[in-house]
Structures are given as C-alpha cells and as structure tokens.
Amino acid sequence: MTDTNDNQDPSRRDFLYITTAVFGATGAASVAWPLIDQLNPSASVSALSSIEADISSIPEGGSMKVAWRGKPIFIRRRTKEEIELAEREDSLNLPHPEKDLDRVINKEWLVVVGVCTHLGCVPIADSGDFGGWFCPCHGSHYDISGRIRKGPAPTNLEIPPYEFVSENIIKIG
C-alpha cells in the first residue's frame, strides 16, 4: 500500500484511489437520496394542496373553519367595526408589524392559517385580550387581523395563498 515497497508512480495510484472514492461516494449518495426523499410528501398528499370553500353562508361577524393540507383555515367575515379597529391598530407598536391592508385581499374577509405560530396549536376564536384569537397551549393572543399581540408566538398568523374564484368561492392553495 505504501510507496516505499513499490516503485509505481504515486500520482497514478492516487488518481485511482480518488476516482474510486468519488465513484463510491456518488453511488452511495444516489442510493441514499431515494431513501431520504421517500419521507417527503407523496403525490397523493401534494394533490390535496388546493381546496375551494363556499363562503356564501357566513354572516357578517361570523367565521368558518376549513381544512387545508390537514391544517385548519379560518375564514372570517369581519364587521365594519372590526376592520376599523384592525386598521387603527396598524400604528401601534406591534411585535410583528404588518398593516391590516397587507393581510387581506378583500377587507371584509380575513383568511388565515388557524395554526399558532408558536408550536402549532389551533387558537380559539373570539377570545383573548385583543378581540381575535387565543391559543390555549401557551397563551398567545392574536387580534382581529390575526396579528400576534401578546404571548410567546413569534409571528402573525400565516396567510395562505388564496384567491376569490367568484364572489362566493375562495380557492385556497
């Protein structure tokens, strides 16, 4: 193995070692990748990543919970007062500053992922100190724009990608 015992050109031998090692590593990686990637969402899970919700039945001040990718989505039809409150509070010193207008497509409808940004619990509607949601697990309070106001959660409730297909249908995902 060592070049003290043979008179072969060491650089030629090194080349063979390195080539073998590189081929071996590439082969191992190409076998390892399928074993890792199989853990990722399968085609059937990914296929469910878009849903449509009929919002015609929600009264003003009411809300609806739909499931998207296994997570609840809160769709809330906000009252005039609630919209005004959310916009007035834009100017406050918020933990995660975002304007209410940037969080909605249509001011009347707030669509958020109903998963606390702390550790993933589902917050309870119409509770907490700020008229929005309250997470029972570790005590995060969200306002009527889904913004974090108090508690351990680091960010505002996430806004899913969505669009209004028609006046009464929202497509999420």
Place this chain on the structure above:
Amino acid sequence: MNHDYQYTPKNGFSKWLDKRLPLMRFADENLLSFPTPKNLNYFYTFGFILTMCLVTQIITGIVLAMHYVPNTSLAFDSIEHIMRDVNYGWLIRYMHSNGASMFFLAVFIHMFRGLYYGSYKEPREIIWILGVVIFLLMIITGFMGYVLPWGQMSFWGATVITNLVATIPVIGEPVLTLLLGGYSVDNPTLNRFFSLHYLLPFVIFGVVILHIWALHVTGNNNPTGIEVKDDKDTISFHPYYTVKDLFAYVVFLLMFCYFIFYNPNILGHPDNYIEADPMLTPAHIVPEWYLLPFYAILRAVPDKLMGVLLMFGSIVVLFFLPWLDTMKVKSARYRPLYKIFFLFFVIFCLLLGYLGAKPPEGIYLLLSRVSTIYYFAFFLVIMPILSRIEKPSPMPIGISNPAINNTSDSDGGVSGTPSYAMDSK
C-alpha cells in the same frame, strides 16, 4: 481483581464448544464470576432493573404490534380493539404503557445515582456517554410510542414537538415537512413513527450492550468512589449480586403491578381516550410525566428558538459532565459541598417536573425560570467551581479498609500499603 481465576470447561461438550465458540466462558466471565465491588447498595440494582424494563417493553411491544394498525382511520379503534377484544390485550397494553413510565422512573434513579457517586468520572466517561445516548433514544422512542394510540394528546403532543424543528432557521420548514411526510401530522407521520418506534428499542438494546461492555472493562464504581485494589474488595457477581438484583427487581415489580392492576391510567392523560381531531386543540397540552421537566425548560424561555435550544441543551450538557466536574474524589459521600448542591439539583429537577404540568404564567413561570437557571448553573458553574475549591472530607484507605487515609492525596486510587486488619468480610 480475580487475576488467577480461570474458566475451566467441565465436561466434554463444554470443552468442545469452548474451542469453537467460547460462549460459556463469556457468560461465566461476565455474568457469574465477574468481580464486583462488595459494597454496592440498592441504588446499584437499577442497571438490572432497566435491562428487565427494556426486555418487557420489547416483548409486550412485539405482541401489541400484532394487533395494532398504524393508520389514522383505524389506529384509535385498534387500541380499543386491543383493550376490549384481544385476549389479555388490556393487560399487555397496560404493561407496555405503564412499563414506559417504570422504565423512565428507573432510568432517572439510575442517572441520579451516577451523579451522586461520580460514576461518570475517569475511567468511566464512555459508560456515562453511552448512557446519555440510551436516555436520548428512550425519549425519542417514548415520544413516538405515545403518538401511536392517535388520541388527542398523541396528536397535539406530536404537533407541538415536531414544530420545534421548524424553529431552526432556514432549513427548519423543509426538514419539518420531511419528518412529517406532509404539511401537518397525518397518516404518513403515524406510519413512520410506528416503524421507528419498532426499530429504536433494538438500537437501544445494541447501545446497552456497548454500555455493559464498557462497564465490564473498567469494573463498577461503588458508593465510596474508591477504585477496587485487589480481590479483597470484590465478590463474584453470582450469587451475590444476581440475588440482590433479583430481590430489588421483585420489589420494583410490586410497584409496577400496582400501576398495571390498580391504577393503570393514573400516569396517562384522559384526553388521549378522545380520538385525534386536527381541527380542535385540547385546552391543555401536556406531555407524558417523564418529559415534563424538559417541557418546563422549553416554556420557561420567552424566545422560541432559545427555548428549544435550552431544552435540547439540558440533555446535551450531560455529555460533557466528565469534563465539567474534574474533582478527583468521585463519591458525594466525601464531598460535603457537592452533596448539598446535588440535593438542590434533585429538588429543582422534581420542581421542573411539577411545573411542566402547570400553565406557564405567574408564579409557575417564575419558578420555571429559577429552576432552569439552577439546572444549567449546576453543571456549568457549580461543578467547575467546586472542582477547584472544595475540600473533600477524610476518606478511608480502601473499600475494605475503613481506616482514614491521612495522606493529602485526594485521588480515589490511593497508593501505599493498605492494611486489611479491619477487613469486615
């Protein structure tokens, strides 16, 4: 140690076998004649008890897997099927679920024992590190096992704990999706947790073999922390410690049986008898009791990422123990200051366990923070400082010689000519 002792095959067959596969020799040297310090107390029986816990979990687990279905639409019902329909299914499941609690109870005592008598110190660092690896594997296995019944606590516990991964900057989200096999805890998650929950106990078994192997290289520590000097200090493992271990195990089993037969659900949470509902979070998410101290540390920190780091740090710090506590005297018996700080450490650990089950507000939050600070200070501040300043109390010359060692040498392995005039056994 018994240097002159040799295993000698007695009959023709064992002679024949010994030349080909020295299995009997191995068993004899490691289980029967293994020289063990003669002064081990009952805290030293937990190694055997833990082995029996692992065996119990593996046997009952294999049997449960014959009836359990790892599918979100069937898992909860299959648990009820085990409880109501399968012959003795209730017994086997209660053995398994309470067995996990007993396993953790025993491992906590085992670890506190090691901490008190300095069993992690030179030359036993590897034994300790392998033990921490086993503990970590136990936590992962226990957590995954708790998800399988697919009750509300299973689901929401899994959601909260897997979401810890998402706090890692940049790679957190993709890694979380990879772990869950979807965008939330769902059927792919349950399936892989079942697969890994079945695998990991065998990995634990492998590490246990390494743990015992390392133990049999250095030999046991003992309550004095003074190293064994010759065979006057030791007795053979069998029959002395086989009997002592078995007796302790029987007492342990009595307590185990109390839980199985008289209070099988006291250590669990009633919400886990409600089927998992991804749309509804229970008012209070609490992990199993044995994870509560770590959960309390997680919640004591106002910053999410820091909380996660401290929670994992509380176990990682254990790996460095042999180099944080450099005091040569091993046993707390001869460390008057360490003994007091150790006592407070135990109290704060128990307190953290209590606080983990309480809402993180007011006095509970304050106490969680104080306890968390003490937990880390004990390892990172108190241990290194004590190693420098503490003056050990007078120590005996050896395990068999209670005469006080007057040399200033505070090392466990005392040199000089020991006298056995006062040998008690």
